[in-house]
Amino acid sequence: MVDFHELSTADFGVLDSASTAWTDVAVKLRSLDNDWDSTVMAKVNSACWSGPSADQARPGLQRTNEQLTAAVTEANAFASIFKEASTDFRAAKAKLDKSVADARTAGLTVTDTGTVSWPPADNATRHDYEALREYQKEWAAKAEAARKAIDAVVAEATAADERIAYALRADSTTDQAKSFNGKAIGGGPEADGKRAAQLAAKGGNITDPELVELNSLLASHGDDPKFATKFYQDLGPDGLVKTWNSMVGDPAHPRDDKSARWKGYEQLQKNLGLTLATATRTTNEPHLSDEWNAAFRKAGSQPVWDKPYRASGLDYVPYGYQVLSGILMNGDYDAHFLNPIAEHVTQLDTKDRYWPAPMPGSPIQGFNLTGGAEAGAGFRPTTAILDALGHSPEAATKFFTEKPTAYNEDGTVDQGGKPKPADYLNYYSHDKDWVPDTSARDPKVWDASRQAGPAALGRALEAATTGHPGDEPGPVPATKHTPEQADLMKRVVDTFGRSDGNGVLEDIKGDGKLAPLRANLGHMTAEYIGDVQSSLSATHELPVNGSPARLDKSSVGGLLDALGRDPETYGAVVNANQAYTTALVRGHLDAGQTDFARLNVDINNAAHAGGIAAGILNEARVDEVHYQHAKSDKEFNDALEKNVGYGKDAFNSIIGTVTEKIPVGGEIAGQIVDSIAESVIEANKQDTTAAGNQTARDGNASAQNQAVGSVKQAIEDAARASGLSDADRLRLEESAGISVINGYTAGVVNNHVGHAPGNA
Secondary structure, three states: OOOHHHHHHOOOHHHHHHHHHHHHHHHHHHHHHHHHHHHHHHHHOOOOOOOHHHHHHHHHHHHHHHHHHHHHHHHHHHHHHHHHHHHHHHHHHHHHHHHHHHHHHOOOEEOOOOOEEOOOOOHHHHOOHHHHHHHHHHHHHHHHHHHHHHHHHHHHHHHHHHHHHHHHHHHOOOOOOOOOOOOOOOOOHHHHHHHHHHHHOOHHHOOHHHHHHHHHHHHHHOOOHHHHHHHHHHHHHHHHHHHHHHHHOOOOOOOOOOOHHHHHHHHHHHHHHHHHHHHHOOOOOOOOOHHHHHHHHHHHHOEOOOOOOOOOOOOOOOEHHHHHHHHHOOOOOOHHHHHHHHHHHHHHHOOOOOOOOOOOOOOOOOOOOOOOHHHOOOOOHHHHHHHHHHHOHHHHHHHHHOOOOOEOOOOOEOOOOOOOOOOHHHHHHHHOOOOOOOOOOOHHHHHHHHOHHHHHHHHHHHHHHHOOOOOOOOOOOOOOEOHHHHHHHHHHHHHHOOOOOOOOHHHHOOOOOOHHHHHHHHHHHHHOHHHHHHHHOOOOOOOOOEOOOOOOHHHHHHHHHHHHOOHHHHHHHHHHHHHHHHHHHHHHHHOOOOOHHHHHHHHHHHHHHHHHHHHHHHHHHHHHHHHOOOOOHHHHHHHHHHOHHHHHHHHHHHHHHHOOOOOOOOHHHHHHHHHHHHHHHHHHOOOOOOOOHHHHHHHHHHHHHHHHHHHHHHHHHHHOOOOOOHHHHHHHHHHHHHHHHHHHHHHHHHHHHHOOOOOO
16 A cells, blocks of 8 residues: 555665666576586586486486576566566656646645645635635635545555565465476566466456456556557457356356445456457557457357356356457457457347347346446347447448448358348348346336447447547537448438338337437437538538538438437537537628628528528427427426537537638637527527417427527627628628528428327
C-alpha cells in the first residue's frame, strides 16, 4: 500500500541502484557459468574421465552448472523488475506533482499527507448565508476534483507496487532443494504478459490476491501491443475459453454480485476485452497472427467440455462463443479480426442446434457480468458481436456493406460456398428471432433480456452509418459521411421507415420487437438531417454532410412519424431539424447574393423542407399524447432540453459548407445554436393533456409558429451583416414564413394520410 507521503517523498534512485547492482550480479554469474562450462563441464563430459568416480561426481557437478544458469536468469529478472519499478513509480510521482501543482494553482492547500483544503471565506461572505453557501459549494467542488486526481495517482502507484511485489515473490520462489529460479520472468511488457497469462490460466482456481494482480497487469498494460500479444499468445484461444468458463460458468460457485471476487471478475471481463482489441489490431506491432484468429473462431464454435461427460446430459455445456460473449462486448476491434467472427457467429445463428441456454433458475447466470438484464447474459452471442461492432465503427460499416463470406462450422472459410444469411441487415431486421438472453425465472428479467439484441443492433447500425461508437454518450460531432455509410443509411431508412415490402416500420413503434433500437435511429436521423430535408425538398439540392444518402421521401416520412412518437428521438431530431434550417438560411444570406429573386427561392426551399419535417414530427407527437395517451407532454418537453446537443452538432456539421463567415465551433456559432436551442425548447413546450380537440390544435399551432419564428429570426440575424435592405429583409421573412407554413401543413397532411390520428 502506497500513501501520498511515501510517493511524494520517495527516492527512486535506490531502485535504479538495485537494478544496476542486480545487473552486475548477473554479469558476474554469467562469467562464472561460462567458466564452469569451459573448465569443469568440458572435462566432466570428455572421454578422458570415466569410471565409478566420474559417474558419482557428474550429477552434482551438472546440478551446479544448472544452478549457475538459473541464477543468471533470476538475477536478470530482478534487475528488470527494479528497472520497471523505477519507471512506473517515477511516472506516478510526476503525475502526483502535477496534480498537486494544479490544486495549488487553483487556490487550494495540499498538506504533506495529501489532505486538500480551501481558504476561509472573507468576513462579508461569512455573514451572508447565500453567499457563504455558494462559496462553500464552489470550493468544495474544486477540492473534490483535486482529491480525486490525487487519489487516482496514489491508487496507480499502489497497483504498481502490488505488481512489483508479486513479481519479486514469484521470481524468488524456490523449491525444497533451495534451487535458483530458472523460470524467473522479470519485468518489461513481454515478461508481464507472460506472467499475466500464467495467472489467467489458473481459471477459477486463481486466488483473490492473484485476481487483483491479474487485473492490475491488464489494466496497466492492456494498451501495450507487446504485453497484449504475449499475453494472448501464451494463453491461447482455448485457454481463454476455459479460463473464463471456469471462473464465471462454474455452477459450484454461483454468481454473487456483492462479493469482491465477482467484482474482480467484472473488471477482468472488461480488461480481457480491451487487451484482446489491442492484441488483434493489425496496425499494432506486434499483433496476433491470422492463425491465432482462426483458432479463436474454431474455439468459439466448439462445445466447452471442461468436466467429465455425463451421459445423463444434466451438465450444461456452452459453446465457446457463448463463453466469450462478455469479453467481446468490450473494446474497439480491428475489422480484420472482428468481421470474420461476426460473420461466423451470424451464420451459426441460423442453425437450430447452436446457443443452448441452461434451464431457468440455473446457478449458471451467464458469461456477461455487466450491463444488467438489458445487456443480456451472454447465452446469445449475436448480441455480443453486435455490441462489439457498436464499439468498432470501421468494422461495423464493413460488416453491413461488404459482400458476405461463407464460413464452415469450424470458422474456416468455405471456398465457393454461399453464405447464409446472404444479407446481414436483412437478417437482423427481419429474420432474426430475438429470444430472451437469461437463465433467470423472473418474467420481468425475461422481457428486459429480450431487448438486449435489438438494442445492440441499434448501436451497431449507428456506428456503421456515422463512424462513431453507437454507445458514445451524448451527441458526437459529426464527421463527413463516406459513400458506404451514406448508402447504408438509405437502406436503414428504407428498412425501418416502411411497412411494405422489406419494411419493418411497425416493429420499431411502441413496444414492437425492434423498439429498443429506436433511440439509435433518432441519433442517426439527427446526424443525417441534411439528407432528410433533401428528400423532402422539391429541389433535392440541399447540402449534406459528406456523401449524399439520397433518401426516399416516403421512407423518411414513415421514420419521422415513428421517431416523433418517442420523446427522446423527437427531442434529438427536432433540435437538429431547426438548427439545420437556420444554418442554410444563414449561409444563403452570408454568401453576398444580390439577386433578390434567387435569394428568395433558395431560402424558401430551405424553409419549406424544414417545415415538412417539423409538421410530420409534431403531428406524430400530438397524436401520441392527445389521441393515444401513450406519452405525456412533460416527457417530450424534458427531451427537448436534454437533446439540444444534436442541434449544435447539426449546425456545426453544415455551417462550414454554406458560409466561411461563421467558424465552426466558434463564439458566433455558439451564440446562434444557443439561440436555436432556446427557441426550440420554449416554442415546442406544450400541454395537450386536457381533453378536447382544441388542445391538439393549439399544440400544432405553437409548433408551427415556432418553426416560422425561427426562420424569421435567422433571416433577421444574418441580414445585419449582409447589407440587405430592411424592406428586402421583411419581404424575405414573410416569404420564408409562408414557405414554412406550407411545408408544415404538407407534413401534417402527409402524416394524416399515412397515420390517421388514433390509428398509428
